[in-house]
Amino acid sequence: MKLALFDCDGTLVDSQNVIFEAMTRAFARGDLPLPPREAVLGIVGLSLVEAMRQLGGDDPAFPADEMAERYRNAFRELRAEPGFAEPMFPGVRTVIDRLAAREDVLLGIATGKSQRGVAAVLSHHGLEGRFVTIQTADDAPSKPHPGMVLQAMQATGARPADTILVGDTSFDMVMARAAGARAVGVTWGYHARDRLHQSGAERLIDDAGDLLAAMDELWGGALERA
Structure with a gap:
């Protein structure tokens, strides 16, 4: 088989537009500078915490777990909004x-x-x-x-x-x-x-x-x- x-x-x-918008909201709520769009889309495919670690430059002080949760919340919000599309x-x-x-x-x-x-x-x-x-x-x-x-x-x-x-x-x-x-x-x-x-x-x-x-x-x- x-x-x-x-x-x-x-x-x-x-899903690139939705992913970038959710990441934009997550970084804004964490009061952190948003990485360039190319960098955000470059980590698509990784698990969320690992993706956040990479976007944070593997800095041990970067709040990867908290940012992952902010992203999840933002994505759920987007999914509930009119016009959501993947x-x-x-x-x-x-x-x-x-x-x-x-x-x-x-x-x-x-x-x-x-x-x-x-x-x-x-x-x-x-x-x-x-x-x-x-x-x-x-x-x-x-x-x-x-x-x-x-x-x-x-x-x-x-x-x-x-x-x-x-x-x-x-x-x-x-x-x-x-x-x-x-x-x-x-x-x-x-x-x-x-x-x-x-x-x-x-x-x-x-x-x-x-x-x-x-x-x-x-x-x-x-x-x-x-």
């Missing part, structure tokens, strides 16, 4: 539908979001029940630790060679390769092509329409680096 694991933010859904990227829904229809493929998620956050995304897009394993920052160490992928493989019985992680950040690529799984980088997310390549992506995808063919290539071939 093959396992197709997907990151969420930056891979399935475009749209799926073009073509991604078709990929999910086609993979879900296959008898030889199981679907999973590996994300820095919380279980609550993932549930909200899946509910909004009508994707409940599509993913047989959902690994989040609630359940495993932060990316790029391989724990999420290892737990997903254990839960589904998939072998590393039959597991592909699709993600948009270097954290995803490193996590997948550390778990012995395959790694596909998508370029519509938050990290640049070169960074994905250097982190171990075996394929780089610019258009969701090319994703299925790339995955089938990897499932049929030997482990390699892009």
